[in-house]
Amino acid sequence: MMDRSCPGVVEPILELLDGKWTLLLLFELLNGTKRFGELRRKLQPISPKTLTDRLRLLEEKGLVTRTLYPGVPLHVEYEFTESGKALQPIFEAMWNWTQEHGTYLKKDMALAVLNN
Amino acid sequence: MMDRSCPGVVEPILELLDGKWTLLLLFELLNGTKRFGELRRKLQPISPKTLTDRLRLLEEKGLVTRTLYPGVPLHVEYEFTESGKALQPIFEAMWNWTQEHGTYLKKDMALAVLNN
DNA sequence: CTCCATAGTTCATTTTTTGAAACTATTGCA
DNA sequence: TGCAATAGTTTCAAAAAATGAACTATGGAG
Structure with a gap:
C-alpha cells in the first residue's frame, strides 16, 4: 500500500484507522462491550455488511474480540483487547484538538452528542 | 461535561485526517515548511493531482498556509498554521501506540524518521 | 413445523477515490 | 524567440469502497 520512503512508523x-466508520466504531467500543445490533443502531x-467488514478487520488486527453467546436469541459481544484499549490516548488527543480547533461541529451533531 | 468517547465530538x-496520503502529508509538514516538489518526492x-487535492483541502480547513514566492523559478511553500501544529499530540500518541502495539514496525524505518 | 429475534452473508450496483498522461502558467535568461 | 525549472490543472479511465436488497443460520416457544 505504501512506499518505503514514507514515514513507515505510522503505517500500522x-x-x-482506515475506512469509513472505523474511527466511529472504535469510539463506541471505547465505552465498553457492545453487541452487533447495538453498534448497528x-x-x-451503516450497512450490516460494512459493519461486519470493519469488525472482522479489527479482530484480525487484534484490537477487538468477538464472543458468541448461544441461546435464544443468540447474541454476540464485541470488546476491545488490551491493544484496543491502548488507543485511548490517541482519541483523547483528538478530543482535545477538537475542543480547541474544531470549528466544523454542526448543530445537529452537537445535539446528537448531547442526547446520546 | 461532555462524554469524551462520544463519536460526534470527533467528527471534525x-x-x-480522511483520505489516502493525508496523514503522511501532515507528518511531513510537522517537520517544518515544505515545497510542493519536496512533498511530492x-x-x-503520489500523483500531483492528489497532492494538490490534499493541500487545498488542508488549506481550506485552516491547517496549512500556501505561500507563493515569485522569481525564477517560482516556488511555493506549505506550512502548518497554529491549528496544524496543534495536531502534534495526536501524532505523538500514534507514535507511542505503534511502539507498543504496532507489529509491523521495522527498525530502519523508525530510524529514518528520527533522522529526518 | 412455523415464527421470532439476533446476527450475520451474498451479490450486484453505485459512489467515491485515485491515478496516469498530457497539458498550462510564470518569468528571467541566452 | 525559445528554453528551463517550478508548480500546478485537466480529462478521463481504473480501482476501491460502500450500499441495498434479499437471503441464511440458529434454536426454543407456541
Whole structure:
C-alpha cells in the first residue's frame, strides 16, 4: 500500500484507522462491550455488511474480540483487547484538538452528542 | 461535561485526517515548511493531482498556509498554521501506540524518521 | 413445523477515490 | 524567440469502497 520512503512508523496505525466508520466504531467500543445490533443502531445508517467488514478487520488486527453467546436469541459481544484499549490516548488527543480547533461541529451533531 | 468517547465530538478531526496520503502529508509538514516538489518526492508515488487535492483541502480547513514566492523559478511553500501544529499530540500518541502495539514496525524505518 | 429475534452473508450496483498522461502558467535568461 | 525549472490543472479511465436488497443460520416457544 505504501512506499518505503514514507514515514513507515505510522503505517500500522494508518491501516487500523482506515475506512469509513472505523474511527466511529472504535469510539463506541471505547465505552465498553457492545453487541452487533447495538453498534448497528449507534452507527446508523451503516450497512450490516460494512459493519461486519470493519469488525472482522479489527479482530484480525487484534484490537477487538468477538464472543458468541448461544441461546435464544443468540447474541454476540464485541470488546476491545488490551491493544484496543491502548488507543485511548490517541482519541483523547483528538478530543482535545477538537475542543480547541474544531470549528466544523454542526448543530445537529452537537445535539446528537448531547442526547446520546 | 461532555462524554469524551462520544463519536460526534470527533467528527471534525475525522474529516481532516480522511483520505489516502493525508496523514503522511501532515507528518511531513510537522517537520517544518515544505515545497510542493519536496512533498511530492517524499510522498512518492503520489500523483500531483492528489497532492494538490490534499493541500487545498488542508488549506481550506485552516491547517496549512500556501505561500507563493515569485522569481525564477517560482516556488511555493506549505506550512502548518497554529491549528496544524496543534495536531502534534495526536501524532505523538500514534507514535507511542505503534511502539507498543504496532507489529509491523521495522527498525530502519523508525530510524529514518528520527533522522529526518 | 412455523415464527421470532439476533446476527450475520451474498451479490450486484453505485459512489467515491485515485491515478496516469498530457497539458498550462510564470518569468528571467541566452 | 525559445528554453528551463517550478508548480500546478485537466480529462478521463481504473480501482476501491460502500450500499441495498434479499437471503441464511440458529434454536426454543407456541
